[in-house]
Amino acid sequence: MAEDVVDLCAALLRIDTTNHGGGTAAGEREAAEFVAGHLDGLGVPACVLEPAPRRANVLARVPGDDPDLPALLVQAHLDVVPADPAEWSVPPFAGVEQDGYLWGRGAVDMKDMVAMTLSVVGSWSREGRRPRRDVVLAFVADEEDRGEHGARWLVEHQRDFFTGVGAAISESGGYSHRVGARRLYPIGTAERGTSHLRLTARGRAGHGSRRNSHNAVVHLVRALDRVAALEHPVRLTPAVRAFLERAGEALGVEVDLSDVDGTLARLGPAAALAESTVRNSTTPTVLQAGYKVNVIPGTASADVDVRTLPGTVDELMASIDAALGPHVTREVLEYQPPVQAPIDSPWFDAMAAALRAEDPEAVVVPYCMGGGTDAKAFSRLGIDCYGFAPLALPEGYDYRAMAHGVDERVPVEGLRFGTRVLDRFLSS
Numbered sequence: 001m002a003e004d005v006v007d008l009c010a011a012l013l014r015i016d017t018t019n020h021g022g023g024t025a026a027g028e029r030e031a032a033e034f035v036a037g038h039l040d041g042l043g044v045p046a047c048v049l050e051p052a053p054r055r056a057n058v059l060a061r062v063p064g065d066d067p068d069l070p071a072l073l074v075q076a077h078l079d080v081v082p083a084d085p086a087e088w089s090v091p092p093f094a095g096v097e098q099d100g101y102l103w104g105r106g107a108v109d110m111k112d113m114v115a116m117t118l119s120v121v122g123s124w125s126r127e128g129r130r131p132r133r134d135v136v137l138a139f140v141a142d143e144e145d146r147g148e149h150g151a152r153w154l155v156e157h158q159r160d161f162f163t164g165v166g167a168a169i170s171e172s173g174g175y176s177h178r179v180g181a182r183r184l185y186p187i188g189t190a191e192r193g194t195s196h197l198r199l200t201a202r203g204r205a206g207h208g209s210r211r212n213s214h215n216a217v218v219h220l221v222r223a224l225d226r227v228a229a230l231e232h233p234v235r236l237t238p239a240v241r242a243f244l245e246r247a248g249e250a251l252g253v254e255v256d257l258s259d260v261d262g263t264l265a266r267l268g269p270a271a272a273l274a275e276s277t278v279r280n281s282t283t284p285t286v287l288q289a290g291y292k293v294n295v296i297p298g299t300a301s302a303d304v305d306v307r308t309l310p311g312t313v314d315e316l317m318a319s320i321d322a323a324l325g326p327h328v329t330r331e332v333l334e335y336q337p338p339v340q341a342p343i344d345s346p347w348f349d350a351m352a353a354a355l356r357a358e359d360p361e362a363v364v365v366p367y368c369m370g371g372g373t374d375a376k377a378f379s380r381l382g383i384d385c386y387g388f389a390p391l392a393l394p395e396g397y398d399y400r401a402m403a404h405g406v407d408e409r410v411p412v413e414g415l416r417f418g419t420r421v422l423d424r425f426l427s428s
Contacts, residue, residue: 003119003122003126004119005115005116005118005119005415005416005419006097006102006115006412006415006416008038008114008115008118008119009095009102009107009111009112009114009115009116009410009415010095010097010102010104011034011095012031012034012035012095012106012111012114012115013093013094013095013102013103013104013105013106013107013111014093014094014095014104015027015030015031015034015093016093017030017031017078017079017080017106018079018080018081018082018083018105019079019080019081019082019141019142019143019144019145020082021144021145022145027054028054028055028056028078028079028141028142029048029050029054029055029056031056031078031139032048032056032057032058032078032139032141033048033056035058035078035114035118035139036048036058036060038118038122039058039060039118039121039137042121042122042125043125044060044061044062044121044125044137045060046058046059046060046137047059047060049154049158051148051149051153051157052149055141055142055149055150056078056141057138057139057140057141057149057150057153057154058078058137058138058139058140059136059137059138059154059158059161060136060137061134061135061136061137062121062124062130062131062134062135062136062137063130063134064130064131064132064133064134064135065130065131065132065133066132066133067133067134069132069133069134070133070164070165070166070167071133071134071135071136071164071165071166072131072133072134072135072136072165072166072167072168072169072426073135073136073137073138073162073165073167073168073169073378073383074113074117074135074136074137074138074168074169074170074426075137075138075139075140075151075168075169075170075374075378076110076113076114076117076138076139076140076170076171076389077110077139077140077141077142077143077144077150077151077171077374078111078114078139078140078141079141079142079143079144079145079150080105080106080109080111080144081105081109081144081404082105083105083406083408084406087406088406088407089103089407090103090104090407092104092105092408093105097412100394100411100412100413101409101410101411101412102409102410102411102412102415103407103408103409104408104409105408106408107402107408107409107410108391108399108402108403108408108409108410109171109402109403109404109408110170110171110389112389112391112410112415112418113170113171113389114139115415116389116390116415116418116419116422117137117422119419120419120422120423120426121137123423124427129427131426131427131428132427132428134164135426136161136162136165138151138154140154140374143373143374146334147374147377150374151374151377151378152377154377155377155378155380155381159381162378162381162383165381165383166347166383166384167341167345167347167383167384167385167386168375168378168383168384168385168386169351169385169386169387169388169389169425170373170374170375170385170386170387170388170389171373171387171389172188172369172371172373172387172389173186173187173188173367173369173386173387173388173389174186174187174351174355174387174388174389174390174391174418174421175389175390175391175392175393175399175414176359176362176391176392176393177269177270177272177273177393177399178269178393178395179247179251179267179268179269179270180251180268182250182251182361182363183359183361183362183363184247184250184270184273184363184364184365185352185355185359185362185363185364185365185390186243186273186365186366186367186387187348187351187352187364187365187366187367187386187387187388188366188367188368188369188375188386188387188388189238189239189242189340189341189342189343189348189366189367189368189386189387190237190238190239190240190277190310190338190339190340190341190366190367190368190369191338191339191368191369191371191372191373191375191376192277192280192281192307192308192309192338192368192369192370192371192372193307193308193309193310193313193335193336193337193338193339193372193376194305194306194307194308194334194335194336194371194372194376195306195307195308195313195316195317195332195334195335196303196304196305196306196332196333196334196335197303197304197306197320197330197331197332197333198301198302198303198304198330198331198333199220199223199224199227199301199302199303199304199324199328199329199330200220200299200300200301200328200329200330200331201216201217201219201220201223201299201300201301201327201328202216202219202298202299202327202328202329203215203216203217203218203219203296203297203298203299203300203327204216204296204298205295205296205297205298206295206296207294207295207296208293208294208295208296209294212296214327215296216289216296216297216298216299216300216327217289217290217296217297217300219300219325219327219328220287220289220300220301220302220328222325223323223324223325223327223328224284224302224304226323226324226325227282227284227304227320227323227324228282228283228284230282230319230320230323232279232280232281232282232316233279234260234261234278234279235278235279235280235309235311235312236257236260236278237277237309237310237338237340237368238340238343239277239340239343239366239367239368240274240277240278240367240368241257242343242365242366243273243274243365243366243367243368244257244260244263244267244274245257246363246365246366247267247270247273247274247363247365248263248266248267250363250365251267251268251270253266253267254266260278264278272400273365273367274367274368276307276370277309277367277368277369277370279309280306280307280308280309280312280316281305281306281307281370282304282305282306282316282320283304283305283306283307284302284303284304284305285303285304285305286302286303287300287301287302288300288301288302289301303333306320307370307371308337308338309338310337310338310340313337336372336376337376339375339376339379339385341379341384341385341386342384343366345384347384347386348366348386350425350428351364351386351388351425352364353424354390354421354422354424354425354428355390355421357421357424358392358417358420358421358424359392359417369387373385373387375387388425389418390417390418390421390422390425391410391411391414391415391417391418392411392413392414392417392418393411393414394411394414397411
């Protein structure tokens with residue numbers, strides 16, 4: 001049985017769990033069986049659940065010394081986005097270790113967290129240790145699509161398993177972010193909401209050579225231009241406000257909350273952690289129209305990725321509707337509300353303490369994630385969800401370019417650092 005976190009992560013990377021969307025996956029079952037088998041070998045009974053063929057989830061519970069305390073959930077997804085081998089320097093599913101990094105699709109999104117969690121549980125088993133409180137484990141399918149075979153299904157069909165859970169941790173937080181000589185460690189305490197829209201323009205079909213003032217493609221393009229050009233006002237959530245204030249104080253930067261754009265400019269590289277979350281966003285991503293170059297189609301459609309801050313959804317939809325014009329309608333493909341967890345809480349304080357124990361110079365700050373995670377599903381159970389998958393990252397390493405990017409890789413020493421931090425947090 002693999003014990004070292006690097007070996008565990010490499011083994012997971014070699015299992016192709018590509019999620020192509022639309023309800024299919026290459027191999028979550030094999031990854032789930034690997035995880036469940038490892039936990040069983042450590043004396044932690046694990047259950048594999050498949051809501052659809054090969055869409056596998058793993059649930060387990062590690063008993064703590066005080067079962068009366070609220071339990072902590074560690075949730076991590078087993079699926080990954082596609083990777084084109086022709087674009088990569090190494091085969092994306094080879095789990096290659098070289099140049100101080102472990103390479104492979106899912107290295108930071110998020111098989112690293114799965115491996116770190118298994119490594120921590122392994123240490124407890126070998127050393128006869130137990131966490132202070134029950135630790136609930138959920139390794140899930142389908143996060144990279146709609147979660148219908150993963151977290152959302154578990155919340156709907158296995159709700160009782162999560163009874164007594166007070167907080168959860170998962171991806172996109174706890175990693176080091178260098179700003180000059182300082183090291184910020186952002187912990188995710190909020191996420192923008194997701195509203196995926198489909199815009200449909202209707203016009204008059206006809207011959208491409210003839211004048212047509214009701215061309216659906218033209219109606220759609222003009223509407224998209226107006227939607228993409230919407231000027232969204234600054235809206236500071238508690239997480240973003242706290243990030244600006246605490247990061248500014250640590251970096252010696254003047255913070256003026258009445259001039260957020262100016263403050264972001266002064267924060268330099270730290271601004272990347274907040275610049276996408278001070279406003280809503282409306283981003284066109286998919287276009288569909290026509291079937292022949294000399295035929296004007298009667299309809300044309302576009303999908304728009306809309307991200308929303310708390311309390312802004314109705315206002316934003318009204319502004320989108322006003323921008324569409326008379327020939328374009330919209331429908332909601334997917335809606336998941338924004339989520340927020342308390343910043344001033346014992347959970348956040350314990351994460352910060354675990355980071356500082358391994359890096360005494362760590363500057364721990366809350367932040368809001370621009371995208372979304374399975375926290376949106378688990379928060380429906382009243383669980384406070386945090387982004388905390390700790391890693392120490394070397395200078396020059398672009399963590400934010402790794403997830404879903406080409407040549408995704410995670411630093412080996414960063415993995416070991418993260419495992420130590422995670423052990424401290426989960427144990428105490």
